[in-house]
Amino acid sequence: MVSTIDSKPKIDGFRMPGEFEQHLGTWMLWPTRTDTWRSGAKPAQKAYVEVAKSISRFEPVTIGVTSNQFEHARALLPKNIRVVEISSNDAWMRDIGPTFVKNDKGEVRGIDWTFNAWGGLDEGLYFPWDQDSLVKPKVFEIAQTHRYDASDIVLEGGAITVDGEGTLITTEQCLLNPNRNPHLSKLDVEKKLSDYLNIDKVIWLKDGLVGDETDGHVDEVVFFARPGELVIGWTDDPNHPQYNVLHQAYEQLTKETDAKGRKFKIHKIQLPEQISLSEEESQEIDVTASSYNRSSDDTFIATYINCYLCNGGVVIPAFNDPHDEIAINTFKEIFPDREIVPVYTREISVGGGNIHCITQQQPLP
Amino acid sequence: MVSTIDSKPKIDGFRMPGEFEQHLGTWMLWPTRTDTWRSGAKPAQKAYVEVAKSISRFEPVTIGVTSNQFEHARALLPKNIRVVEISSNDAWMRDIGPTFVKNDKGEVRGIDWTFNAWGGLDEGLYFPWDQDSLVKPKVFEIAQTHRYDASDIVLEGGAITVDGEGTLITTEQCLLNPNRNPHLSKLDVEKKLSDYLNIDKVIWLKDGLVGDETDGHVDEVVFFARPGELVIGWTDDPNHPQYNVLHQAYEQLTKETDAKGRKFKIHKIQLPEQISLSEEESQEIDVTASSYNRSSDDTFIATYINCYLCNGGVVIPAFNDPHDEIAINTFKEIFPDREIVPVYTREISVGGGNIHCITQQQPLP
Numbered sequence: 001m002v003s004t005i006d007s008k009p010k011i012d013g014f015r016m017p018g019e020f021e022q023h024l025g026t027w028m029l030w031p032t033r034t035d036t037w038r039s040g041a042k043p044a045q046k047a048y049v050e051v052a053k054s055i056s057r058f059e060p061v062t063i064g065v066t067s068n069q070f071e072h073a074r075a076l077l078p079k080n081i082r083v084v085e086i087s088s089n090d091a092w093m094r095d096i097g098p099t100f101v102k103n104d105k106g107e108v109r110g111i112d113w114t115f116n117a118w119g120g121l122d123e124g125l126y127f128p129w130d131q132d133s134l135v136k137p138k139v140f141e142i143a144q145t146h147r148y149d150a151s152d153i154v155l156e157g158g159a160i161t162v163d164g165e166g167t168l169i170t171t172e173q174c175l176l177n178p179n180r181n182p183h184l185s186k187l188d189v190e191k192k193l194s195d196y197l198n199i200d201k202v203i204w205l206k207d208g209l210v211g212d213e214t215d216g217h218v219d220e221v222v223f224f225a226r227p228g229e230l231v232i233g234w235t236d237d238p239n240h241p242q243y244n245v246l247h248q249a250y251e252q253l254t255k256e257t258d259a260k261g262r263k264f265k266i267h268k269i270q271l272p273e274q275i276s277l278s279e280e281e282s283q284e285i286d287v288t289a290s291s292y293n294r295s296s297d298d299t300f301i302a303t304y305i306n307c308y309l310c311n312g313g314v315v316i317p318a319f320n321d322p323h324d325e326i327a328i329n330t331f332k333e334i335f336p337d338r339e340i341v342p343v344y345t346r347e348i349s350v351g352g353g354n355i356h357c358i359t360q361q362q363p364l365p
Numbered sequence: 366m367v368s369t370i371d372s373k374p375k376i377d378g379f380r381m382p383g384e385f386e387q388h389l390g391t392w393m394l395w396p397t398r399t400d401t402w403r404s405g406a407k408p409a410q411k412a413y414v415e416v417a418k419s420i421s422r423f424e425p426v427t428i429g430v431t432s433n434q435f436e437h438a439r440a441l442l443p444k445n446i447r448v449v450e451i452s453s454n455d456a457w458m459r460d461i462g463p464t465f466v467k468n469d470k471g472e473v474r475g476i477d478w479t480f481n482a483w484g485g486l487d488e489g490l491y492f493p494w495d496q497d498s499l500v501k502p503k504v505f506e507i508a509q510t511h512r513y514d515a516s517d518i519v520l521e522g523g524a525i526t527v528d529g530e531g532t533l534i535t536t537e538q539c540l541l542n543p544n545r546n547p548h549l550s551k552l553d554v555e556k557k558l559s560d561y562l563n564i565d566k567v568i569w570l571k572d573g574l575v576g577d578e579t580d581g582h583v584d585e586v587v588f589f590a591r592p593g594e595l596v597i598g599w600t601d602d603p604n605h606p607q608y609n610v611l612h613q614a615y616e617q618l619t620k621e622t623d624a625k626g627r628k629f630k631i632h633k634i635q636l637p638e639q640i641s642l643s644e645e646e647s648q649e650i651d652v653t654a655s656s657y658n659r660s661s662d663d664t665f666i667a668t669y670i671n672c673y674l675c676n677g678g679v680v681i682p683a684f685n686d687p688h689d690e691i692a693i694n695t696f697k698e699i700f701p702d703r704e705i706v707p708v709y710t711r712e713i714s715v716g717g718g719n720i721h722c723i724t725q726q727q728p729l730p
Contacts, residue, residue, distance in 0.1 A: 001445045067432070067452040070499055074506075080366045084506050085450045087432040134435055141439075141449050142507060 002140045004147050005109065008195040014101040014109055015198035018164035019309045020226050022364040024108070025060035026310060027139055028052055029091035029358070030073045032066055035126070035291040036090055036351050038277070038284035043347040048091070049076050051308075051315060051348075051355055054341045056081050058313040062142070064088060064135065086138045087131040089117070092353055094219070095156030097360040098136040100145070101197065106365040109146045111196050112136045113155040118214045119179035120154075125213055125352070126291035143362060153192045154180040158217035158357055160193070163227040166200035166259030168193055173207045173216030180215070201259040205249050209233075210241045211274070211299045213292060213352045220301055221249055223356075225267065225334050228258060233303040234268035241299060242271055267334050272321035275300040275349050294350070302346075304331070306354035309338070310361070317354045318342035367505045369512050370474065373560040379466040379474055380563035383529035384674045385591050387729040389473070390425035391675060392504055393417055394723070395438045396456035397431055400491070400656045401716050403642070403649035408712040413456070414441050416673075416680060416713075416720055419706045421446050423678040427507070429453060429500065451503045452496040454482070457718055459584070460521030462725040463501040465510070466562065471730040474511045476561050477501045478520040483579045484544035485519075490578055490717070491656035508727060518557045519545040523582035523722055525558070528592040531565035531624030533558055538572045538581030545580070566624040570614050574598075575606045576639070576664045578657060578717045585666055586614055588674075588721075590632065590699050593623060598670040599633035606664060607636055632699050637686035640665040640714050659715070667711075669696070671719035674703070675726070682719045683707035 005012065030048065031037050037044040052061050056078070064086025065073040074083045088096060095118070098110035115132055117124035140147050159174045175181065175189050184192070186204070193199045208216025222232040232250055235243050253264055277285075282296045304327040307316040314335050318324045324342060331340045348354050370377065395413065396402050402409040417426050421443070429451025430438040439448045453461060460483070463475035478501075482494035505512050524539045540546065540554050549557070551569070558564045573581025587597040597615055600608050618629055642650075647661040669692040672681040679700055683689045689707060696705045713719050 002447075003444050067496065067499075070503070074502065079368050082367075082506055082509065085452060085503055087450060131432065134432075137439065138435070138450055141447055144447065 009101045010198045013103045017363045023361045024364045027360045028063045029093045030065040031091035035286040035288045047347040050343045054315045058310040089132045093360040094158045094357045096132045096135045113150045122179040158219040161223045163224045165227045168199045169203045171205045171216040219356045228262045229265045231267045233305040272302045272319045272323040275302045306356040308355045308359045313339045315341045317345040374466045375563045378468045382728045388726045389729045392725045393428045394456035394458045395430040400651040400653045412712040415708045419680045423675040454497045458725040459523045459722045461497045478515045487544040523584040526588045528589045530592045533564045534568045536570045536581040584721045593627045594630045596632045598668040637667045637684045637688040671721040673720045673724045678704045680706045682710040
């Protein structure tokens, strides 16, 4: 039974747990767009398989696949990963999929945000996004979780990070972007985050990373390791394209307190070199008028921050960059109780995101 | 985890339970073919909704829907019915879906028969059936049941009825049809039914009903009410088109014994008038070269035998025929412990089947 609950999660005693809390499992989608992913999406699919395999060592993984790729995805993925038919326009479950909230009585419910392909007809990444919009309801049907209708706000999961104890960090660039919620003031957005996720304090960073197609998702910048502890991307090189944004965010966060009044402990993870497509690679991507055009002139974000905390593990991006090793060691220090699993994800980066963007946790009831 | 078990159900101690045994739930599909169903399949969809609603009073129902009809199906069906995306070429879950087997240790597994659209390129009902062939694997993924690969035999669920205690009834017309298993002898088929369903005795009727597009499925002729008891369609009118087939089947079954050596108690249910499409109705069906052409000259089967036993209920076809009332009363006598629920299903009949054809039970572990 999937009912739409005519109330708000906060009123009902539900909250969005931190990603570091226990999961029932992970939801993903299968990449197929030949105008997003080069070479018929085959290199990206291989990277997705490696991500899914790595997560499935720690918790159950379900991947939604469009019908014409069902057999192929089923054949590439190991049997312990569940493959179900879910059509989608692209494969970023963090943003296309639901956010889940839970209460203390063992109940989990889903939030059905409005999705507009990261900006709708005003600089969104593709058109249409009709199948994406049905992904959340389809996940609810399979998971049999009740649903909150949050169609009054455009929000992607990558735009927020929470500590599960009342604090949420986002960016003005994304949530206040005229291509998302032009009808909502900052205060309106805070009210909705409070109502839907049980948030007492919203921390607004100004911008996301340079070159972020999603208009500045916070999940490329910083995430909660646990309540009171943040992990931020970092560079000491003033010429690095992300230097200004990261230093600005860090400065702000050192001065902030969370919903419970705590100062943050902030861990820094050095960024690798940013990524670009070769001329040859860019020609392996279909050119269409209805989607973002990827060229060899673009710079694509590379950061270890876009990682995924799963039960007992952290699956982190690797880029065959000298910084990989440093990042792995820093993650080990931050998460002494979790296994750190690097996955080479350059092919996901050049599609516009990374491991966090393509996963969505369903919390343990 | 869905693994393909490299063995046979009989060896592993699994058997196909009788439909009258307890179910975990019911699987269905959603009708959309405009060359099978008149008026864009809308009248058929309404009938499917009524069938699903009736069954859902007794046990959970999951309906697989092609992506472009997901919203519409979700809107028409009550919330307690689970709607999941499963593409299919048509909507006969009995035949397209899996047969489930169980053991005494609480395990259920699925049989992945080969499906060829009731005859393949040799008088099959449509081409292609590529999406149908993936329905069983998709059901296994959602249900998370292990699978037996039965690709060595073409078999539809409507071609068999079992007592769960070693006896199976089928027709020569269907299972020995050259358009199904030309490579298998009668003995070969019996061996496979034994291996896959744990059958000790196969009773072969000669033919199914006249006008059966499926080449004589037994589920239009007779079914097990419980071990040792059969319910057969009947007419005393020698001019009724089904008179000969039913009298021949009855004569044979009165002489047969089941796998345990018991004679059958046989209940008769009088058939209603058979059905045809009006000229106007037949023009509401798309004409295509790749599917069976339904005209106002065709006679479509109407029988109460194509009903569905669910937990505590029997959902039976109704035709607004004077025989409806007699049938309901006879069902009440045969099943004093079950509620009898008639559903008006003329629109399913003119598509070529009825309630049994569009349902598939998943047994309780």
